Amino acid sequence: MQLTVPQPEVHEARWWETMADGRLHCYLCPRHCHIGEGQHGFCFIRKNEGGRLLQLGYGRPAALAMDPVEKKPLNHFFPGTKILSMGTAGCNMGCLFCQNWDISKAKSDQVNSRALSPEAVVELALEHRAPHLAFTYNEPTIWGEYVIDIAREAHSAGLNNVMVSNGYITREAFFDIYRYIDAANIDLKAFTEDFYGKITMTHLEPVLDTLKWLRHETGVWFELTNLIIPTLNDGDSEFKELCDWVLENLGDDVPLHFTAFHPDFKLQDKPATPPETVHRARAIARSMGLKYVYEGNIYSDGANTICPGCKQVVITRSWHSVMSNKLKNGCCSECGMRIAGVFTKAEAETRREWAANVTHR
Numbered sequence: 500m501q502l503t504v505p506q507p508e509v510h511e512a513r514w515w516e517t518m519a520d521g522r523l524h525c526y527l528c529p530r531h532c533h534i535g536e537g538q539h540g541f542c543f544i545r546k547n548e549g550g551r552l553l554q555l556g557y558g559r560p561a562a563l564a565m566d567p568v569e570k571k572p573l574n575h576f577f578p579g580t581k582i583l584s585m586g587t588a589g590c591n592m593g594c595l596f597c598q599n600w601d602i603s604k605a606k607s608d609q610v611n612s613r614a615l616s617p618e619a620v621v622e623l624a625l626e627h628r629a630p631h632l633a634f635t636y637n638e639p640t641i642w643g644e645y646v647i648d649i650a651r652e653a654h655s656a657g658l659n660n661v662m663v664s665n666g667y668i669t670r671e672a673f674f675d676i677y678r679y680i681d682a683a684n685i686d687l688k689a690f691t692e693d694f695y696g697k698i699t700m701t702h703l704e705p706v707l708d709t710l711k712w713l714r715h716e717t718g719v720w721f722e723l724t725n726l727i728i729p730t731l732n733d734g735d736s737e738f739k740e741l742c743d744w745v746l747e748n749l750g751d752d753v754p755l756h757f758t759a760f761h762p763d764f765k766l767q768d769k770p771a772t773p774p775e776t777v778h779r780a781r782a783i784a785r786s787m788g789l790k791y792v793y794e795g796n797i798y799s800d801g802a803n804t805i806c807p808g809c810k811q812v813v814i815t816r817s818w819h820s821v822m823s824n825k826l827k828n829g830c831c832s833e834c835g836m837r838i839a840g841v842f843t844k845a846e847a848e849t850r851r852e853w854a855a856n857v858t859h860r
Contacts, residue, residue: 510557512545513644514672523547527672528591528640529705542641543589543604556587556642559612560620561602565627569819571635571663572756572795574804575840576682576720578814579821582661583624586636587612587645592665593700594688596728596766603637604764617648621656631681635663643676650679659847662719666709667701673712681847683721684756685710689732690741698731698766707744714749718854720841722754724795727772727780729760738780742787751790752839757781758795774799791839808836 514527525532525540532540534547544556568582590603597603615623624632632653634646639662650660662683668676677683687706688699695703713721725741727733745753757780759772777794781801784792794801804814811833815822825832829842841847 509548510554510644512552512554513675514669515545515552517550521550523550523552525552526669527643528667529669529702530591530667540591541593542591542638544587544641554642554644556589557645558614558616559587560585560615561588561612562586562599562636563613563615563623565629566633567819567821568631568633568661569816569821571633571661571684572724572758572793572819573661573682573684573722574756574793574802574814574816575722575754575791575838575842576661577630577659577842578804578824578826580631581627581629582631582633583620583627583629584633584635585620586634586639587642588637589641590638590665591641591667591701592638595698595764596726596760596769597764598761599636600764617645617652620649621652621658624653624658625656629658631659631661633661633663635661638665638667640664640668640672640676643672646676647679654679665699665701666706668705668709670708670712673709674717677713677717677719680717680719681850682841683713683719684724685713685721687723687725687741689725690737690744691732694732698728707748711748714753716857718850718852718857720850722756724756724758725780726758726760727776728766729770729772729776731769733772733776733780735779735783738783739787742784742789746788751788753789754791754793754839755784755789756793756795757784759797761796772796777801804838806831806834806836806838809834813838 515523515525518524523534534540539546546553563585566584568580588602639646653660659681662680666685692703695701757777761771774797781792790807802816803812806813813825813831830837
């Protein structure tokens with residue numbers, strides 16, 4: 500799907516204001532970039548031109564692919580279905596281990612992109628019979644204007660929308676961007692400020708705030724991913740602290756994916772994560788009371804969904820493929836227990852209606 504074509508018209512950004520010294524203050528994410536004339540923000544795709552903040556990623560996807568929804572990863576959102584995934588250039592984090600660095604560390608004019616309007620994106624999903632769209636590969640928050648317009652069109656066409664995000668967003672922008680989002684996977688990259696500061700060049704607390712907003716102020720179904728990097732965030736005490744926080748602030752039914760790291764970008768001096776470390780993290784999380792804990796980037800039975808009631812496997816997976824699904828209307832076929840998630844269109848609609856009636860503070 501890679502194609503170079505004439506670029507779409509310039510699109511003005513949202514979530515900015517002019518400062519007294521003429522620079523532009525972008526308050527889309529917690530970086531709060533102050534951008535001088537002709538300069539880009541940290542994300543590379545928000546630029547000050549003539550006193551206006553431009554969104555250079557709008558209508559310019561740099562990556563398009565058809566994926567299984569499990570690859571996002573989402574294990575409790577319409578299992579076994581496919582999703583049209585897309586990303587642009589740039590990112591608002593500086594992760595040393597980025598595995599999509601060829602686009603996330605590039606400016607919009609440094610990637611091979613194609614012009615695609617929001618309407619055309621939805622048409623492409625319908626053409627390929629994909630019931631969902633995913634905003635992923637790089638950080639979709641930084642092209643939130645494009646996300647909103649695509650997601651609105653997708654809902655009108657009966658499609659679902661998924662954010663795969665680092666969760667680094669301000670409250671001022673959060674509810675605008677997530678208004679038409681049905682599901683999300685948020686990378687909780689570690690559980691120490693030291694890791695976030697040194698390895699991602701950001702901060703932990705804003706990500707935790709985003710998770711609380713998702714849980715308590717939206718109808719968005721979401722799951723968490725924690726990439727385990729040897730020597731940096733692989734200690735038992737950190738796994739326990741992370742799980743404690745999830746239990747206290749989000750609940751025991753939020754799926755948590757522990758995934759294995761492989762050396763990439765500027766973090767090639769670390770070894771790949773041993774499967775035993777991933778197994779240990781999952782065992783700790785389950786022993787502490789989290790109901791749905793998964794293993795990713797390795798082959799294991801840790802990809803299966805287990806009923807918290809009767810302990811039977813209700814969904815069997817191999818890597819990103821669903822081999823069997825024994826759920827009946829979102830319930831265990833053995834004991835009848837309701838499995839947390841969104842498995843039917845009716846459940847998705849109920850969440851949308853609930854979210855529409857929430858008054859955000």
